[in-house]
Amino acid sequence: MYLSFFDLKEMPFSLTPNTQFFCALEPHNEAMQVLLTALQMGEGFIKVTGEVGTGKTLLCRKLLNSLPKNIENMVTAYLPNSYLNPEELRWAFATELGLKLDEKLDQQALIQKIQHQLLELHQDGHTVVLIIDEAQCLSWDTLEALRLFTNLETESKKLLQVVLFGQPELDEKLANERVRQLRQRISFSYKLRPMNNSEVVHYIQHRLTIAKHDNVRSNNNDRLFSTQLALKIAKASRGIPRLVNLLCHKVLIQAFGEGEQKLNAKHVKAAINDTEDCKPNNNYNWLISITAGLSLFIAAIWLWRQVL
Secondary structure, three states: OOOHHHOEOOOOOOOOOOHHHOOOOHHHHHHHHHHHHHHHHOOOEEEEEEOOOOOHHHHHHHHHHHHHHHOOOEEEEEEOOOOOOHHHHHHHHHHHOOOOOOOOOOHHHHHHHHHHHHHHHHHOOOEEEEEEOOHHHOOHHHHHHHHHHOOOEOOOOEOEEEEEEEOHHHHHHHOOHHHHHHHOOEEEEEEEOOOOHHHHHHHHHHHHHHHEOOOOOOOOOOOOOOHHHHHHHHHHHOOOHHHHHHHHHHHHHHHHHOOOOOOOHHHHHHHHHOOHHHOOOHHHHHHHHHHHHHHHHHHHHHHHHHHO
16 A cells, blocks of 8 residues: 555554554553553452553553563463353353363363363463453353352462453443442452553654664654644544554555655545544534624624613
8 A cells, every 4th residue: 555655564553453563651551560460469350441442452462472471370361252151251261271172061060170270270380361352241140250260269379360351331330239249359450541642642653663664764854744743633533542543544545645755734634534533523613603603692782782
């Protein structure tokens, strides 16, 4: 597409959660430290929440890649799909643990095999962590099945740790009295926030630097996105990484289509207008116009009365 046109070796603003582009900004760096610290301490449940597009899945992938380097003998089980009933959860978890199972196995026998596997791993010096993405989709029954897994422990240590990544709806679900037992077992929590303006400017440049050819050196004079353009993107995206990626990608496409290697405000405006979640709030603007019109009308009446 526009790679060779802008001297790039790969797409810098792909929506795929590629850990190569992980940018250790304050919110994501803090979240990673919380996760690693909690797992090293052997706590039961750990929760990370954030709005859509704030980078939870990328953080999840980064955690999976970082665990072998930071915690020895850690066995990880990863469930990217949380639309599971209790039976499906147990089967998926057993598969992640490497168990070879008979399809005719009943649920009680399956639970016993999982428990036995966790005990064996513990005796061999391993710790097990189950990481679940999009955890806000877990049903009430599945959450309870998950809690029961964490009942497994020795006198000094849990046999299983669970990390939940989810949207704010996960917090709402966990606030319900139906899952108060699970809620009380959440020892560490972190809420991802959107990026601020300076973080967006750094984020855009960071991804471009990673995507450039090794023989291309960036400096302030040859940046594709000037600070001014990056700030316009920060405002329109509200600091949400996914929207920043989407806008930057569309800006590059727009400039490439026009054969222009220098990006400008016109390209950014076109990208914003083409992105539903970044368009100016027309209803809000209409309300401001009506309010201003009414104010002028009232002022005119007041002046007319003064003249009379």
